[in-house]
Amino acid sequence: MTTTGRPFKVPEMALRVCVIPLAVASLWQMATNRQADDTYGAISFSNLAGFKYLIVINAITAAYSVASILLSSVKSLARYDWLVFVLDQAAAYLLLTSCSAAAEVVYLAREGDRQVSWGEVCSYFGRFCGRATVAVALQAAALLCFVALSLVSAFRVFSRFDGPGAEGDYSASDGGKQAEEHGK
Numbered sequence: 001m002t003t004t005g006r007p008f009k010v011p012e013m014a015l016r017v018c019v020i021p022l023a024v025a026s027l028w029q030m031a032t033n034r035q036a037d038d039t040y041g042a043i044s045f046s047n048l049a050g051f052k053y054l055i056v057i058n059a060i061t062a063a064y065s066v067a068s069i070l071l072s073s074v075k076s077l078a079r080y081d082w083l084v085f086v087l088d089q090a091a092a093y094l095l096l097t098s099c100s101a102a103a104e105v106v107y108l109a110r111e112g113d114r115q116v117s118w119g120e121v122c123s124y125f126g127r128f129c130g131r132a133t134v135a136v137a138l139q140a141a142a143l144l145c146f147v148a149l150s151l152v153s154a155f156r157v158f159s160r161f162d163g164p165g166a167e168g169d170y171s172a173s174d175g176g177k178q179a180e181e182h183g184k
Contacts, residue, residue, distance in 0.1 A: 008152045013072065015152070019065040019145045026138035027058035030102075033135070035128040043125050050101035051132065054139060057098035061091050061142060081160075085153040092146040099139045106132050 030051055034044035045051040064087060109129050112120035122129035 012152045015145045015149050016065045022142040023058040023062035026135045029135040033131045035125045040124050050105040054098045054102040057094045081157050085157045088150045088153045092150045095143040102136045
């Protein structure tokens, strides 16, 4: 199904729309994540840099998705496919880095690290760890959407170019005559 020269327009828009609730839900889940314990004190997302980074990147990717949906209706912006490609790549990499940073924090909270004498804390702050895990899973889903968006935008940009040798097939079977004639 082609839509004015853009064969993946509908799936692309669907992916961009899907990113918004995933990123916002992950952001909200983490931003409201805090728990207090009478024995061990209180913990909040703001105590951990990996979780603060997750919130910032989710806000950026949700805002970028909204902007890209709104700007996609402007036909004069179609010539900026390279910019969309670069921004989709940047969003995917930012999501990858923040998701991995937050996943590492969740892993350490669940498992601890005996080599540096860090104990696991999820047995004391189970609700906090559960919500953090959900936030990371939602962000991973948004990351998968952006991986697919990166592939779609790459296809759109690079499909405009012919492959090597597309101007003419100058094989050795004609003795190079076509290549000589083409060069004249």
